[in-house]
Amino acid sequence: MTEQESVKRIWDTALGELEIQVSRHNYQTWLEKTVGVDYSGGEFVIGVPNAFVAEYLEQNQRSLIEKTLIGLTRREARVVFRVEGAGQAPDGPAPPAATAPPAETAGFNPKYTFDHFVTGGGNQLAHAAANSVVENLGQSYNPLFICGGVGLGKTHLLHAIGQAALARQQRVAYLSGERFTNDFITAIREGWTEDFRRHYRNVDILMLDDVQFISGKAKTEECFFHTFNELHSHNRQIVLTSDQQPKSIPKLAERLRSRFEWGLIADIQPPDIQTRRDILRSKAEQQDTYLPEAVLELIARRTDHSIRELEGNLNRVLAYARLLQAPFTPELALRALESIARKNPDGGGAPAQVIATVAASFDLMPGDLISLRRDKEINLARQVAMYLIREQNGCPLTQIGLQFSHRNPSTVRHACEKISAELDSSPWLRRRVAEIRQQIHSS
Numbered sequence: 001m002t003e004q005e006s007v008k009r010i011w012d013t014a015l016g017e018l019e020i021q022v023s024r025h026n027y028q029t030w031l032e033k034t035v036g037v038d039y040s041g042g043e044f045v046i047g048v049p050n051a052f053v054a055e056y057l058e059q060n061q062r063s064l065i066e067k068t069l070i071g072l073t074r075r076e077a078r079v080v081f082r083v084e085g086a087g088q089a090p091d092g093p094a095p096p097a098a099t100a101p102p103a104e105t106a107g108f109n110p111k112y113t114f115d116h117f118v119t120g121g122g123n124q125l126a127h128a129a130a131n132s133v134v135e136n137l138g139q140s141y142n143p144l145f146i147c148g149g150v151g152l153g154k155t156h157l158l159h160a161i162g163q164a165a166l167a168r169q170q171r172v173a174y175l176s177g178e179r180f181t182n183d184f185i186t187a188i189r190e191g192w193t194e195d196f197r198r199h200y201r202n203v204d205i206l207m208l209d210d211v212q213f214i215s216g217k218a219k220t221e222e223c224f225f226h227t228f229n230e231l232h233s234h235n236r237q238i239v240l241t242s243d244q245q246p247k248s249i250p251k252l253a254e255r256l257r258s259r260f261e262w263g264l265i266a267d268i269q270p271p272d273i274q275t276r277r278d279i280l281r282s283k284a285e286q287q288d289t290y291l292p293e294a295v296l297e298l299i300a301r302r303t304d305h306s307i308r309e310l311e312g313n314l315n316r317v318l319a320y321a322r323l324l325q326a327p328f329t330p331e332l333a334l335r336a337l338e339s340i341a342r343k344n345p346d347g348g349g350a351p352a353q354v355i356a357t358v359a360a361s362f363d364l365m366p367g368d369l370i371s372l373r374r375d376k377e378i379n380l381a382r383q384v385a386m387y388l389i390r391e392q393n394g395c396p397l398t399q400i401g402l403q404f405s406h407r408n409p410s411t412v413r414h415a416c417e418k419i420s421a422e423l424d425s426s427p428w429l430r431r432r433v434a435e436i437r438q439q440i441h442s443s
């Protein structure tokens with residue numbers, strides 16, 4: 001492992017931490033395309049795609065980033081943002097590929113292929129269906145609807161299908177539900193909805209990731225409905241993913257729900273321990289690293305839900321071993337995972353972590369939850385945070401109220417009771433809260 005690779009690895013680990021601390025939108029806009037470039041003399045150089053991003057991060061995220069890096073490396077880390085465009089960095093090694101995907105992958109992550117997808121009990125059906133779709137475009141299951149919790153490989157499978165289809169010279173359209181919605185809104189505003197529709201009706205395979213995002217947005221749903229019908233009637237392949245089954249997506253228009261159920265619904269379940277070990281082994285090998293079985297076992301046992309988290313924990317262990325230049329032993333792995341759990345000594349105790357995790361899960365900022373704003377979405381997230389703080393810490397109601405702009409204990413009690421009742425009646429909320437708990441425990 002070269003110095004360059006080790007810096008990249010540290011930064012990737014830090015990105016994993018930052019991803020749960022800032023909103024998803026924020027992360028995707030400002031942080032996702034950055035790379036670790038150099039770390040020497042206490043200075044950590046982060047490569048950014050343009051001056052605009054550099055300026056934003058410099059002004060808004062510097063201290064959070066430094067805190068995260070120090071927590072991770074336990075060393076001084078003054079952050080410098082450097083624009084790493086094409087032809088930059090004349091006297092250093094070329095920046096890692098993460099900045100811009102090569103054109104032939106058309107925006108697909110080159111690591112998200114079928115070869116790199118490890119199968120096990122929880123995902124066999126989805127994997128087999130994805131393969132079958134590539135072999136018989138538009139002929140086997142149409143649509144293929146893949147659903148499952150966060151970090152279980154839905155996006156990975158879509159990219160795998162997309163890359164395989166491209167290799168077969170098929171016309172592929174891949175986008176997220178969010179992107180579809182935003183593009184459609186722009187199309188309306190600028191008056192080119194016809195072109196918009198034509199564009200998506202002209203493909204051999206249309207993949208919409210996180211389709212739940214369009215639900216409840218009537219115009220977007222209608223546009224997608226017509227696109228769907230057109231493609232389907234011409235035997236063009238449609239693949240969709242969502243965090244839940246069509247029948248459980250709140251506010252989804254009935255006619256879309258029924259169409260989503262026309263083909264095959266393949267559910268991805270969290271991986272069992274054997275699969276988790278296999279995934280870890282495969283991810284380590286992709287980095288030319290071979291870990292003893294006992295270490296794989298230890299990491300696999302500590303993360304039992306999301307594969308994204310599993311990968312994050314693996315990267316933490318690798319980064320830690322590299323920093324200490326120590327061999328991969330179970331003791332070292334344990335220390336690496338625990339040192340992360342203890343990080344951020346001045347970042348407040350567990351309540352702050354709960355608030356940050358809940359906020360990220362609802363795509364909000366921690367400040368939104370603490371504020372006095374009463375929008376519906378914020379209210380729900382705030383109540384979930386109160387409920388979880390109570391559950392995780394057994395804090396008195398008064399103390400919890402203090403965390404949220406001095407709210408009354410009775411407000412907190414009401415929130416806890418309301419969420420507790422809703423958890424009984426809403427599978428959606430149950431799942432969401434379970435995911436948040438999981439994130440809290442593994443971060």
Ligand code: ADP
Pocket residue numbers: 112116117118119123148149150151152153154155156157279307308311
């Ligand atoms: P989702 O879209 O379901 O939230 P992703 O597809 O983004 O999840 O997966 C999260 C991470 O876990 C990615 O880095 C992906 O490569 C990895 N991953 C998920 N499932 C598998 C698998 N079966 N084998 C290998 N890696 C996986």
Ligand code: MG
Pocket residue numbers: 154155156209
């Ligand atoms: Mg995804």
